[in-house]
Amino acid sequence: MRFTFVTLFAGIVKGYFSDSILARAIESDKLSIDFANPRDFTTDKHQKVDAPMAGGGAGMLMTPQPLFDTLEHVRQGSTDPHIIFLTPVGKKFTQHDAKRLARMEHVVLVCGRYEGMDERVIEHYADELFSIGDYILTGGELAAMVICDAVGRNIEGVLGNNDSLEGESYEGLLLEPPAFTKPVTYNESNVISEYLKGNHGKITALKRELALCKTKYFRPDLYRKIDIKGIK
Numbered sequence: 001m002r003f004t005f006v007t008l009f010a011g012i013v014k015g016y017f018s019d020s021i022l023a024r025a026i027e028s029d030k031l032s033i034d035f036a037n038p039r040d041f042t043t044d045k046h047q048k049v050d051a052p053m054a055g056g057g058a059g060m061l062m063t064p065q066p067l068f069d070t071l072e073h074v075r076q077g078s079t080d081p082h083i084i085f086l087t088p089v090g091k092k093f094t095q096h097d098a099k100r101l102a103r104m105e106h107v108v109l110v111c112g113r114y115e116g117m118d119e120r121v122i123e124h125y126a127d128e129l130f131s132i133g134d135y136i137l138t139g140g141e142l143a144a145m146v147i148c149d150a151v152g153r154n155i156e157g158v159l160g161n162n163d164s165l166e167g168e169s170y171e172g173l174l175l176e177p178p179a180f181t182k183p184v185t186y187n188e189s190n191v192i193s194e195y196l197k198g199n200h201g202k203i204t205a206l207k208r209e210l211a212l213c214k215t216k217y218f219r220p221d222l223y224r225k226i227d228i229k230g231i232k
């Protein structure tokens, strides 16, 4: 699967993909990332890509021409690009979106800077708009990396063991139950004893019970949906 980051600051993004699981996914050709910089496409003699807002307002906006030309260039080099704009006004990105996007061939992540982009770019090119939460970041790069990471781990074969996805929080409506590893006692605190007794039926039932408790406590909004669907 291919990701193109449309960004003025590729350096911010590159480091994240140089290590760990996603670096291995790139090495083994399960994932590829490339970059397109609107500044390389600007026709402004000073290489500017921003301008004051029409009608007034604080700050600058990314102008349409460099973004239009960048996105035309990206489209020409792809058979089926799915163009996503990162913006606080977008739909909130979820695990469900991560799984859906992991089935696509080429996702383009358009990162805003300054006070965002001229709306005409979004109107012309956007297949989807995503926000990663109700707060304002300095730029879209972090949000694009979040999406690329969450999608990347859902690409077939990227995680060593496909079971790693199973039972994770947000795979269903339940949060993950408490998890432990060695040693059995650490800092006078013990692993839940039932986990150590080898009765897998009982362990599964207990984990489900604990997952329900955790969901009820930390995410009552999800817990209410479980009630509605009668899963409990």
Ligand code: SAM
Pocket (backbone or CB within 6 Å): 086, 087, 088, 089, 110, 111, 112, 113, 114, 115, 116, 117, 130, 131, 132, 133, 134, 135, 136, 137, 138, 139, 140, 141, 143
């Ligand atoms: N003026 C914009 C507004 O009030 O909606 C905020 C612009 S923000 C400073 C600059 C860029 O960061 C945005 O164009 C977008 O690409 C990105 N960004 C900021 N917060 C984001 C969020 N919560 N989710 C996704 N992208 C975000």
